[in-house]
Amino acid sequence: MHIRRRALLVSLTLAGFGIALFAQNPDAVPPAFERPTENAEKTEESEHTSDLDAFDMNVPKHVQVQVEFVEMSHETLTKLLFMAKPGSANAVKLRQQVQDMVPKNEAKVLETQILCARSGQKSTGEAIHEFIYPTEFTDPVMPVSDPKQPLPSGHVHPGTPTAFETRNVGSTIEIEPTIGEGDDYLDLRFIPELTWHTGNTAWGEGKDQAGNPFKYEMPNFYTLRISTQLTCKDGQYMLAGTLSPKDSKGEIDMSRKVMVFVKCDILTVR
Numbered sequence: 001m002h003i004r005r006r007a008l009l010v011s012l013t014l015a016g017f018g019i020a021l022f023a024q025n026p027d028a029v030p031p032a033f034e035r036p037t038e039n040a041e042k043t044e045e046s047e048h049t050s051d052l053d054a055f056d057m058n059v060p061k062h063v064q065v066q067v068e069f070v071e072m073s074h075e076t077l078t079k080l081l082f083m084a085k086p087g088s089a090n091a092v093k094l095r096q097q098v099q100d101m102v103p104k105n106e107a108k109v110l111e112t113q114i115l116c117a118r119s120g121q122k123s124t125g126e127a128i129h130e131f132i133y134p135t136e137f138t139d140p141v142m143p144v145s146d147p148k149q150p151l152p153s154g155h156v157h158p159g160t161p162t163a164f165e166t167r168n169v170g171s172t173i174e175i176e177p178t179i180g181e182g183d184d185y186l187d188l189r190f191i192p193e194l195t196w197h198t199g200n201t202a203w204g205e206g207k208d209q210a211g212n213p214f215k216y217e218m219p220n221f222y223t224l225r226i227s228t229q230l231t232c233k234d235g236q237y238m239l240a241g242t243l244s245p246k247d248s249k250g251e252i253d254m255s256r257k258v259m260v261f262v263k264c265d266i267l268t269v270r
Contacts, residue, residue, distance in 0.1 A: 062116050063177035064265045067192045069110040069224065069258050070098050071245055076106055077257045089230075095237040095261055110245075110258060111171055113192055116267070119179040128170035131197055133219050134161030140206070156206050158214045167221060169197050179266060186264055188232050192240075193225040198250025222246040224258060232264040 080097060101107040117123035137159030176189040197219055204216035224243045232238055240260045247253040 060118070060269045061179060061183070062118055062267045062269060063175075063179065063186060063188075064114065064116045064267055065173075065175045065177060065188065065190060066263045066265075067113040067173060067190070067240075068095075068261045069112075069192075069194060070102075070107050070261065071110050071256060071258045072098075072101065072107040074255050074257050076101070077242065077259065089236075089238050090233070091237045091239045091261065094239060098259065098261075111194055113171060113173040115173055115175055117175055117177055119177060119186070122174065122176040124172070124174045126168065126170070126172045128168040128172060128195075131167045131169045131219065132164055133167070134163065135165050135218075136163035137161055137216060156208065158206065158208055159216070167195070167197075167219070169195050169221070177264060183266060184234050186232055186234070186266065187229065188262070188264055189229045190262065191225065191227045192260065192262075193223060195221055195223045196246065196250070198222045198246060220250055222250050226260055230262065232262065234264065234266045237261050237263045 098107050102109060113125065115123055115125040140159050141157040172193045174191040178187045180186055199220050200217040201220055202215045202217050205214065207213050224245065226241050228240060230238060230240065240262045243258045243260065244252050244254055245256050245258050
């Protein structure tokens with residue numbers, strides 16, 4: 001009996017001594033309660049990062065479309081493209097040649113349009129002035145003259161505008177990109193446009209009852225526009241076409257040309 005009591009006292013003493021050691025040394029933690037080591041923290045972080053990376057593979061993507069209008073003489077364009085036989089639609093080298101001509105005043109950048117859109121959706125960008133002009137008028141009316149003071153011939157009451165139209169003058173672009181399965185190519189439908197108001201044309205004139213002159217005028221517009229569909233490679237320039245600009249009178253100038261380049265970049269949203 002005494003032996004059992006002595007063994008119990010020894011066990012309780014040893015247990016109390018162990019608790020005291022744990023209180024004095026907090027780092028001495030039993031295995032089940034061990035703090036995570038630095039390697040364990042890194043492992044947990046790497047697993048979390050791996051989950052993020054896997055998620056990043058399915059992030060949404062946008063398409064940035066860049067359209068550039070570059071003007072030069074007709075002779076310069078012919079020199080650039082004479083006997084050219086491109087093996088692909090890649091126009092990066094050609095665009096670099098044109099860019100090298102800009103500081104030499106051999107080429108001039110007229111406009112650069114940049115617009116982003118989601119794959120499969122249409123987007124429009126505008127930098128315009130809304131030009132509103134009348135298109136229909138009431139008929140002119142001959143005034144009732146006083147026999148004692150007859151009016152000179154040709155005097156009428158001018159017609160009043162009854163209908164109007166609006167024309168956007170400036171720079172507009174419409175795009176609809178669709179990313180392919182490989183994320184390297186995309187189909188692009190786009191319509192870049194530049195429009196100027198170049199003056200007015202008088203379609204009728206006369207004098208009112210007070211002798212003041214009047215005119216029926218309609219505005220003249222000049223437009224550079226391309227409407228097409230292309231298959232583009234991510235980050236690569238393409239030559240979409242060439243156009244003839246206007247001269248100082250608003251007429252077609254065949255001595256100069258405008259090259260229209262397009263570049264598409266597939267952007268991930270992070």
